[in-house]
Amino acid sequence: MNTDTTTSRPLRADAERNRRRILAAAREVFARRGLDAGLDEIAKHAGVGTGTVYRRFPDKKALVEALFTERLADLTATAHRAAGHPDPWAGLVELLESAVAMQIEDRGLKDLLFAYGDKGAFREQLAVLQEVLREVCARAVAAGDLRPDVDLTDLATVQLMTTQVAAFAEPESPGLWRRYLGLMLDGLCTRRESPTPLPHPPLDTLTFERLCHPPR
Amino acid sequence: MNTDTTTSRPLRADAERNRRRILAAAREVFARRGLDAGLDEIAKHAGVGTGTVYRRFPDKKALVEALFTERLADLTATAHRAAGHPDPWAGLVELLESAVAMQIEDRGLKDLLFAYGDKGAFREQLAVLQEVLREVCARAVAAGDLRPDVDLTDLATVQLMTTQVAAFAEPESPGLWRRYLGLMLDGLCTRRESPTPLPHPPLDTLTFERLCHPPR
DNA sequence: ACTATCCGGAGACACCCACTCCACTTAGAG
DNA sequence: CTCTAAGTGGAGTGGGTGTCTCCGGATAGT
Numbered sequence: 001m002n003t004d005t006t007t008s009r010p011l012r013a014d015a016e017r018n019r020r021r022i023l024a025a026a027r028e029v030f031a032r033r034g035l036d037a038g039l040d041e042i043a044k045h046a047g048v049g050t051g052t053v054y055r056r057f058p059d060k061k062a063l064v065e066a067l068f069t070e071r072l073a074d075l076t077a078t079a080h081r082a083a084g085h086p087d088p089w090a091g092l093v094e095l096l097e098s099a100v101a102m103q104i105e106d107r108g109l110k111d112l113l114f115a116y117g118d119k120g121a122f123r124e125q126l127a128v129l130q131e132v133l134r135e136v137c138a139r140a141v142a143a144g145d146l147r148p149d150v151d152l153t154d155l156a157t158v159q160l161m162t163t164q165v166a167a168f169a170e171p172e173s174p175g176l177w178r179r180y181l182g183l184m185l186d187g188l189c190t191r192r193e194s195p196t197p198l199p200h201p202p203l204d205t206l207t208f209e210r211l212c213h214p215p216r
Numbered sequence: 217m218n219t220d221t222t223t224s225r226p227l228r229a230d231a232e233r234n235r236r237r238i239l240a241a242a243r244e245v246f247a248r249r250g251l252d253a254g255l256d257e258i259a260k261h262a263g264v265g266t267g268t269v270y271r272r273f274p275d276k277k278a279l280v281e282a283l284f285t286e287r288l289a290d291l292t293a294t295a296h297r298a299a300g301h302p303d304p305w306a307g308l309v310e311l312l313e314s315a316v317a318m319q320i321e322d323r324g325l326k327d328l329l330f331a332y333g334d335k336g337a338f339r340e341q342l343a344v345l346q347e348v349l350r351e352v353c354a355r356a357v358a359a360g361d362l363r364p365d366v367d368l369t370d371l372a373t374v375q376l377m378t379t380q381v382a383a384f385a386e387p388e389s390p391g392l393w394r395r396y397l398g399l400m401l402d403g404l405c406t407r408r409e410s411p412t413p414l415p416h417p418p419l420d421t422l423t424f425e426r427l428c429h430p431p432r
Numbered sequence: 433a434c435t436a437t438c439c440g441g442a443g444a445c446a447c448c449c450a451c452t453c454c455a456c457t458t459a460g461a462g
Numbered sequence: 463c464t465c466t467a468a469g470t471g472g473a474g475t476g477g478g479t480g481t482c483t484c485c486g487g488a489t490a491g492t
Contacts, residue, residue, distance in 0.1 A: 012437060012490060038480055040441095049440030054482060114384075114428050130421060147411040150399075153419045157396060160384065161377045168330075168376065180373060183366075187403030194407055195363040203369045205346065212330050228459060231469060254449055256472095265471030270451060 019056050021046040026063055030108030035064060035116055064112070065121045071109050072125045075102060079132040089145035092136050093185060096159060100177060103163045104170070110163050147190045158184050172207055175200045235272050237262040242279055246324030251280060251332055280328070281337045287325050288341045291318060295348040305361035308352050309401060312375060316393060319379045320386070326379050363406045374400050388423055391416045 011019065025046035029037045039060055043050045057063040078098050085091025103110035112119065119126070133152045140146035161184070166177035179200040186196050203211070227235065241262035245253045255276055259266045273279040294314050301307025319326035328335065335342070349368045356362035377400070382393035395416040402412050419427070 014490065015438060018439085036480090039482085040480080043441090049442095050481090051441070051483075051485095052439060055438075060481075115430060117429055119429060126425075149411060149414055151418050153421055153424045154395075154399075156424060157381060157419070158399075161381055161396065164380050165373060165377055179370075180377065183370075183374075183403040184400060185403070187399040187401070190411060191409050192407060195365060198365055202367050203373070205369055208369045208372060209342075213333060213335060214331060228468060230459065234470085252449095255451085256449080259471090266450090267452075267454095267472070268470060271469075276450070 015056075018046070018048050018052055022048060022053055022056060022063075023067065027067055030064075030067065031106040034107035035111040039063070061118070064108075064116075068108065068112050068122070069125070071102075071106060072112070072122060072129070075099060075109070076125065076129050076132065078102070079129060079136065083132050083135045083139065088136070088139035088143040089189070092140045092146060092155075095136055096155065096162070096181060096185070097178075099159055100162045100166065100181060103159075104166045104174075104177065107167070110167075114160055114163075145189055147188060150188060154188075158188070168211060169203065172211060173200075173203055176203065231272075234262070234264050234268055238264060238269055238272060238279075239283065243283055246280075246283065247322040250323035251327040255279070277334070277337075280324075280332075284324065284328050284338070285341070287318075287322060288328070288338060288345070291315060291325070292341065292345050292348065294318070295345060295352065299348050299351045299355065304352070304355035304359040305405070308356045308362060308371075311352055312371065312378070312397060312401070313394075315375055316378045316382065316397060319375075320382045320390075320393065323383070326383075330376055330379075361405055363404060366404060370404075374404070384427060385419065388427060389416075389419055392419065 010016070022042065026042045029042045029045050033041070039053050040050050042063075043053045046053070053063070057066065079095055082091040082095035085094065103113070112122070130152065133155055137146065137150070137152045137155055141148050141150075158181070162177050162181045165180050166174075169176040177200075179198045179202060182196060182198045182200075186192060226232070238258065242258045245258045245261055249257070255269050256266050258279075259269045262269075269279070273282065295311055298307040298311035301310065319329070328338070346368065349371055353362065353366070353368045353371060357364050357366075374397070378393050378397045381396050382390075385392040393416075395414045395418060398412060398414045398416075402408060
């Protein structure tokens with residue numbers, strides 16, 4: 001009945017210790033496995049029983065909310081930085097790169113953005129993020145670097161595609177996504193005399209094939 | 217014990233009729249839902265019991281093999297056509313477009329190529345496909361249209377990314393993938409003075425958001 | 433030393449899927 | 463028409479996954 005740390009009586013010392021352990025474990029497990037990870041796995045990783053998790057957080061949603069407000073704020077901060085970059089195109093490139101990198105390091109963040117059920121608690125934060133994205137986009141178009149027929153949903157989609165390639169190639173070729181993001185950036189810019197060198201080698205066919213049969 | 221139609225005694229008329237119904241239903245269900253679809257669903261769709269499916273096809277793998285040899289052959293034929301196109305770049309574009317279109321119409325094909333466990337029975341066909349892809353790629357590079365730092369795994373990956381966007385946007389915006397394939401094609405070509413017009417409008421932000429919360 | 437608080441983790445429950453079994457039905461040969 | 467091998471449906475089995483509850487026992491902190 002007592003989820004909140006600040007109001008009402010403080011938790012007993014051991015309970016508070018466990019609460020922190022659970023949050024840390026959840027951060028790790030959600031980052032590695034995405035939001036599909038089971039709470040049992042988190043409990044095990046935290047070294048506590050399942051019951052303990054559920055006494056502290058009424059359900060999975062609550063745990064997710066407790067964790068990802070911060071991660072979303074990081075993302076928004078990155079977007080703000082991009083919107084203030086002296087070179088709008090460079091800002092956009094950096095934003096895409098760091099947003100994707102964040103989502104690779106934390107698959108939970110990716111799931112939250114693109115595949116999570118009710119994100120009611122994040123509505124506001126997401127709206128802000130959207131506005132900043134729109135600005136980044138508009139500035140790069142105005143500077144003449146970003147082709148004018150793209151909009152913020154295109155940026156989001158490019159991000160989605162990139163994280164999906166990353167998920168596909170992980171952990172065989174951890175930087176592969178940079179190659180395809182590079183390719184798409186060459187498609188996004190207005191004009192180009194020659195290909196921008198791609199920042200990562202492609203997969204060789206054997207590895208590619210191996211990745212196509214998941215050992216499920 | 218008798219799976220094969222040609223050898224040994226022919227099936228009883230009703231059995232043969234059911235076999236065809238099962239194949240037709242499987243084609244439809246796999247196309248719509250992908251290879252994850254359960255055989256119970258196929259049985260129901262065919263109007264037969266689950267047992268009937270399993271008497272005709274020893275397991276799911278057998279059913280998949282019976283169906284997808286043909287689909288793969290279609291894909292290979294398309295690739296051959298691309299390899300023989302008078303304009304290598306146009307051939308490549310057409311190949312990507314039709315390969316993706318085929319995988320959208322038949323999610324089972326997509327799963328077979330990129331996400332299915334043991335595809336032992338298809339090894340040979342896949343090897344041929346690979347060779348043809350390599351040729352399409354080489355010809356377009358030789359013609360100076362395709363940037364020389366890409367190879368056949370890049371084409372495969374572009375295809376994968378495109379089908380994933382399509383899966384994401386389906387059925388809200390069925391042609392959306394063409395937009396992002398267009399974008400990537402602009403990244404794949406060697407040089408370009410101005411953006412090639414994109415063949416499909418982007419999602420509006422509301423639809424995009426809706427697609428991000430799957431109602432699961 | 434005593435009690436409110438907290439703990440662990442087995443297990444209830446609710447899904448999902450591949451695949452089996454067998455009492456019943458039926459095609460089709462004679 | 464009769465008779466039986468072939469065929470059938472679908473409940474059931476077993477194995478998997480995940481969320482969340484329950485309660486006998488441990489323990490912090492007064």
